[in-house]
Amino acid sequence: xxxxxxxxxxxxxxxxxxxxxxxxxxxxxxxxxxxxxxxxxxxxxxxxxxxxxxxxxxxxxxxxxxxxxxxxxxxxxxxxxxxxxxxxxxxxxxxxxxxxxxxxxxxxxxxxxxxxxxxxxxxxxxxxxxxxxxxxxxxxxxxxxxxxxxxxxxxxxxxxxxxxxxxxxxxxxxxxxxxxxxxxxxxxxxxxxxxxxxxxxxxxxxxxxxxxxxxxxxxxxxxxxxxxxxxxxxxxxxxxxxxxxxxxxxxxxxxxxxxxxxxxxxxxxxxxxxxxxxxxxxxxxxxxxxxxxxxxxxxxxxxxxxxxxxxxxxxxxxxxxxxxxxxxxxxxxxxxxxxxxxxxxxxxxxxxxxxxxxxxxxxxxxxxxxxxxxxxxxxxxxxxxxxxxxxxxxxxxxxxxxxxxxxxxxxxxxxxxxxxxxxxxxxxxxxxxxxxxxxxxxxxxxxxxxxxxxxxxxxxxxxx
Amino acid sequence: xxxxxxxxxxxxxxxxxxxxxxxxxxxxxxxxxxxxxxxxxxxxxxxxxxxxxxxxxxxxxxxxxxxxxxxxxxxxxxxxxxxxxxxxxxxxxxxxxxxxxxxxxxxxxxxxxxxxxxxxxxxxxxxxxxxxxxxxxxxxxxxxxxxxxxxxxxxxxxxxxxxxxxxxxxxxxxxxxxxxxxxxxxxxxxxxxxxxxxxxxxxxxxxxxxxxxxxxxxxxxxxxxxxxxxxxxxxxxxxxxxxxxxxxxxxxxxxxxxxxxxxxxxxxxxxxxxxxxxxxxxxxxxxxxxxxxxxxxxxxxxxxxxxxxxxxxxxxxxxxxxxxxxxxxxxxxxxxxxxxxxxxxxxxxxxxxxxxxxxxxxxxxxxxxxxxxxxxxxxxxxxxxxxxxxxxxxxxxxxxxxx
Numbered sequence: 067x068x069x070x071x072x073x074x075x076x077x078x079x080x081x082x083x084x085x086x087x088x089x090x091x092x093x094x095x096x097x098x099x100x101x102x103x104x105x106x107x108x109x110x111x112x113x114x115x116x117x118x119x120x121x122x123x124x125x126x127x128x129x130x131x132x133x134x135x136x137x138x139x140x141x142x143x144x145x146x147x148x149x150x151x152x153x154x155x156x157x158x159x160x161x162x163x164x165x166x167x168x169x170x171x172x173x174x175x176x177x178x179x180x181x182x183x184x185x186x187x188x189x190x191x192x193x194x195x196x197x198x199x200x201x202x203x204x205x206x207x208x209x210x211x212x213x214x215x216x217x218x219x220x221x222x223x224x225x226x227x228x229x230x231x232x233x234x235x236x237x238x239x240x241x242x243x244x245x246x247x248x249x250x251x252x253x254x255x256x257x258x259x260x261x262x263x264x265x266x267x268x269x270x271x272x273x274x275x276x277x278x279x280x281x282x283x284x285x286x287x288x289x290x291x292x293x294x295x296x297x298x299x300x301x302x303x304x305x306x307x308x309x310x311x312x313x314x315x316x317x318x319x320x321x322x323x324x325x326x327x328x329x330x331x332x333x334x335x336x337x338x339x340x341x342x343x344x345x346x347x348x349x350x351x352x353x354x355x356x357x358x359x360x361x362x363x364x365x366x367x368x369x370x371x372x373x374x375x376x377x378x379x380x381x382x383x384x385x386x387x388x389x390x391x392x393x394x395x396x397x398x399x400x401x402x403x404x405x406x407x408x409x410x411x412x413x414x415x416x417x418x419x420x421x422x423x424x425x426x427x428x429x430x431x432x433x434x435x436x437x438x439x440x441x442x443x444x445x446x447x448x449x450x451x452x453x454x455x456x457x458x459x460x461x462x463x464x465x466x467x468x469x470x471x472x473x474x475x476x477x478x479x480x481x482x483x484x485x486x487x488x489x490x491x492x493x494x495x496x497x498x499x500x501x502x503x504x505x506x507x508x509x510x511x512x513x514x515x516x517x518x519x520x521x522x523x524x525x526x527x528x529x530x
Numbered sequence: 531x532x533x534x535x536x537x538x539x540x541x542x543x544x545x546x547x548x549x550x551x552x553x554x555x556x557x558x559x560x561x562x563x564x565x566x567x568x569x570x571x572x573x574x575x576x577x578x579x580x581x582x583x584x585x586x587x588x589x590x591x592x593x594x595x596x597x598x599x600x601x602x603x604x605x606x607x608x609x610x611x612x613x614x615x616x617x618x619x620x621x622x623x624x625x626x627x628x629x630x631x632x633x634x635x636x637x638x639x640x641x642x643x644x645x646x647x648x649x650x651x652x653x654x655x656x657x658x659x660x661x662x663x664x665x666x667x668x669x670x671x672x673x674x675x676x677x678x679x680x681x682x683x684x685x686x687x688x689x690x691x692x693x694x695x696x697x698x699x700x701x702x703x704x705x706x707x708x709x710x711x712x713x714x715x716x717x718x719x720x721x722x723x724x725x726x727x728x729x730x731x732x733x734x735x736x737x738x739x740x741x742x743x744x745x746x747x748x749x750x751x752x753x754x755x756x757x758x759x760x761x762x763x764x765x766x767x768x769x770x771x772x773x774x775x776x777x778x779x780x781x782x783x784x785x786x787x788x789x790x791x792x793x794x795x796x797x798x799x800x801x802x803x804x805x806x807x808x809x810x811x812x813x814x815x816x817x818x819x820x821x822x823x824x825x826x827x828x829x830x831x832x833x834x835x836x837x838x839x840x841x842x843x844x845x846x847x848x849x850x851x852x853x854x855x856x857x858x859x860x861x862x863x864x865x866x867x868x869x870x871x872x873x874x875x876x877x878x879x880x881x882x883x884x885x886x887x888x889x890x891x892x893x894x895x896x897x898x899x900x901x902x903x904x905x906x907x908x909x910x911x912x913x914x915x916x917x918x919x920x921x922x923x924x925x926x927x928x929x930x931x932x933x
Contacts, residue, residue, distance in 0.1 A: 398838075401608040402608060402609035411923050415923075430807050527808075
């Protein structure tokens with residue numbers, strides 16, 4: 067096992083320190099009162115390490131780069147977790163000691179990224195004991211972090227890996243107005259969640275509109291019980307966070323007097339206000355998404371992506387104008403009233419409007435075939451006269467979700483210098499008959515359909 | 531009146547690769563539909579003058595697909611109780627509960643589903659120990675009568691983890707409760723007179739529900755047994771033997787582990803191919819279930835139980851092929867096999883003269899994402915390829931919309 071983390075990632079890490087102080091570890095000044103505070107210490111840092119694996123060259127494949135190129139009879143090489151070269155077969159040379167993979171007839175894509183997963187927080191076998199995704203004790207629980215629920219031995223994880231998934235955002239559920247912090251994870255077998263945490267990835271904040279929070283708390287005769295109650299709930303929380311941020315920012319400037327008391331709920335929201343976290347909002351209806359854009363303007367933060375967003379096609383122009391992405395399903399609809407207007411052209415219409423759609427799963431089943439979901443959404447668009455390209459549809463499950471997580475400079479495309487998250491498919495990944503045959507995560511062969519030695523099993527699965 | 535006119539039509543689908551299912555595919559074939567029924571299928575079919583022609587050159591033609599599961603017509607919005615009709619709230623044994631009159635012919639789900647080539651679906655009750663009577667419906671018709679293909683097609687019973695609470699909290703209790711109900715039904719059948727004179731012990735379920743079970747206990751009406759754990763499947767098979775039931779297994783997630791035993795029992799299985807999330811009800815659940823059952827000789831019917839996305843039956847079938855079924859097996863598992871299992875193979879499931887004109891013209895392989903259903907005929911009538919979703923698309927394809 068190698069212990070060199072990615073340089074690129076190491077540089078961008080620790081961007082979301084809890085108190086908002088960008089402390090540098092490069093020099094070692096004397097310990098001050100400020101640095102003895104808990105807020106100044108490591109906040110559950112990633113201990114991810116790339117697994118050692120020889121260099122790899124994959125030849126004779128159709129390479130789908132997600133950068134606008136589809137290279138027939140192409141090749142890709144990577145070493146130490148980093149893509150070296152992508153191109154026509156002859157243009158890619160094998161590094162010394164490389165494993166040569168003959169992928170004749172096969173297709174290669176970037177690792178698939180899911181912006182919306184509850185793996186690990188709603189783990190299988192799905193008893194109450196593993197139900198750790200919704201802290202339904204208060205409508206605002208920005209103090210909870212999904213990683214503190216995440217169970218690395220969730221047997222759903224290897225299933226998702228076998229579907230070509232290399233990175234997920236594990237989110238708290240949608241029962242609360244503000245559900246808590248997400249965890250951006252490399253999908254690799256690990257003993258601890260910190261070993262999976264994508265180094266350098268910022269946190270996301272999970273929020274939720276609409277039916278869920280008002281139902282959960284309305285049933286308890288507690289706020290919110292209406293959509294206007296929902297709005298008041300977000301506004302109240304961010305108004306408090308504004309004051310909290312001011313206090314800390316002021317203290318951080320001169321360290322005079324007693325430091326303010328830490329409030330974990332407001333600390334997370336203050337980080338949102340500082341622009342250090344990505345806001346990910348579960349929201350179905352078009353009119354409600356517009357309300358949330360107004361909320362974000364009121365408090366001066368950006369919404370990175372609306373999740374589910376089944377009506378986003380109705381306001382695709384507004385979302386594109388705001389540079390807010392949507393994380394959508396290909397075709398889910400109808401399970402509740404705010405999901406009644408789902409249509410199969412949703413992703414395509416957002417693309418057409420200049421937006422940045424991602425296809426997400428929100429499902430331990432769907433996450434195993436995001437390639438198929440992207441295919442459905444692409445062909446639905448094409449059949450309706452929206453000229454979606456294969457590259458755009460591939461970006462719906464690679465480059466665009468990478469952007470949603472702020473990792474688009476690191477993963478999501480096949481380009482030299484990017485992290486070697488690479489999937490080899492048995493055929494065209496937009497065919498129902500294609501399956502991931504090899505999955506490389508950071509250059510490590512984490513899954514091989516034809517080699518039981520590379521088919522990870524969780525503890526849960528042993529001896530059953 | 532318009533319906534009558536359309537029914538009187540003669541339609542000739544020409545030039546396609548025809549998959550009759552009952553026989554080998556026919557290149558450049560013709561399917562002739564007259565008065566709602568299939569009149570002829572073959573490479574050399576004489577087309578009567580005046581027939582409406584559908585040029586299907588280069589297309590694929592199959593029977594309309596049949597979803598062997600779900601609650602079509604019985605649910606509109608899953609989270610809105612007022613729109614759900616599939617479960618009877620109170621009765622643990624709801625054998626007399628036939629869902630037919632709960633079906634909503636105006637459901638928005640019906641056009642959404644049929645324009646993707648699913649023309650027939652099971653509408654099954656759920657919940658409780660004995661959920662009720664399932665019916666089979668065509669996805670077209672202004673009234674329930676016009677939609678219903680067969681009612682009932684089976685009674686649904688559950689032997690899975692979910693039902694334990696209605697039988698004392700034990701799987702053994704579930705089995706015992708079922709036997710008591712079946713035993714009392716047989717007893718009641720013999721001693722209706724005594725019952726009328728109040729000269730019988732109290733029955734294990736209301737008389738009407740016991741009476742509902744008579745055709746099952748006579749071996750005339752199938753019992754769909756929902757069971758996933760291997761031991762639960764074996765219990766279902768055991769009870770089936772004891773009472774000489776005509777059994778159908780549903781779910782059967784661990785069925786692949788005892789595929790030979792299921793095959794020997796001659797019991798067909800309704801499978802959802804894309805189920806593979808382990809739970810304590812089925813730790814052995816896996817994608818290859820449908821293929822392994824089929825390979826052992828079990829008659830497999832595929833289902834998509836997400837009623838709103840019953841259209842994804844095609845994706846289920848494609849994935850069943852990916853994980854080991856042959857393509858022909860998968861096509862049969864969404865056409866002729868469900869027709870046989872639900873007892874309507876004389877009218878449904880294949881393209882043969884005399885059968886109902888449920889016919890789909892596809893742009894290609896029906897299981898592939900590239901493929902669209904280009905013409906959908908239900909009982910010989912072409913249905914418009916419109917749904918609430920196509921109308922929403924039309925309204926919002928250009929923004930802002932023109933309200």
